[in-house]
Amino acid sequence: MKDFNIIVRPQLCVGCRQCMIRCAEAHSGCLTLAEAIRETPLAKPRIFVGPGPEGKPFPNKCRQCDPAPCEQVCVPGAIRTDIYSGLKIVDYGLCIGCTMCAMTCPYHVIRFFPHWSNPEKFKTAIKCDGCYQRLERGKVPACAEACKTGAIIWDEENRFWERASAEFAGSSYQVKP
Template sequence: MKRIFIRPELCAGCKTCELTCMVEHCPGSSLWTINLSDPANQPRNVVLAGPAGNPVPLACRHCTDAPCLTACPAGALVRDEAAGTVIHQPERCAGCWMCVMACPYGLIWPDARGRVAVKCDFCGERNTPRCVEACPTGALSLVETDGPGVIREITGT
């Protein structure tokens, strides 16, 4: 299964990953159509300051044993068994924030309007998430996992 592999030491803190994530999820999926003042346009990944002030990119880990899945009483979070990702179905979300509280990494949050939860969706049908494609330093890469601790970088991304 595919995973986003993060190398924080390569992150420049440019937030290109955040912007491209926002663009991917805005109507029209274009930099020309994004409305930055619309609270619905927010990234599904973040770059935060680490303990030493260094930038640290974070994205949903799509955990094998995902606490958010069992915490959601509405069944809005489901596992895509083929891809191995945890997918959020906003139309089923009750806005109770149980998944937000259950995520051990703090990578699910209420949308800016406070209606539904927001999390990385691995860019849906795309072969490679937009954030990985856009990262200018290679801090984000797509890897294939064969099991615990076994990863292979996917070439051509």
């Protein structure tokens, strides 16, 4: 699964935010939407749909950089790569909420909220973890499963880019009347 990734194609996003809802549900304590909306603290999404160029919706999430600036500056070592191969995952028990990771993130996708597993703690870093717990159960990430337009997909990176390149090349050489 190391070569697989969540691929975002913002040109297909309609701004419905189903990805955000299902992401929050997948990261809730109870894992069901009906119960998740009653949890305290409320589960938060790890993907954010906001205005992009020309005001069009843009789904933004962690790009799992390598090397990851957030991981490099994390003083307590809370952003880890040893939990699931290829993913930078926040260990909520180690995070001290110092915000160093957010200051270095070039994509501005790290947020800070109380986490349901430790609600007494003021705040912890919240970022996309690739839904590694779903992957361990043979499921795809919640945002990709929820997206009906294909703006967010779970695919093998090189295979996706090969198809996209071939599609682009084919459309570039079509004769238009």
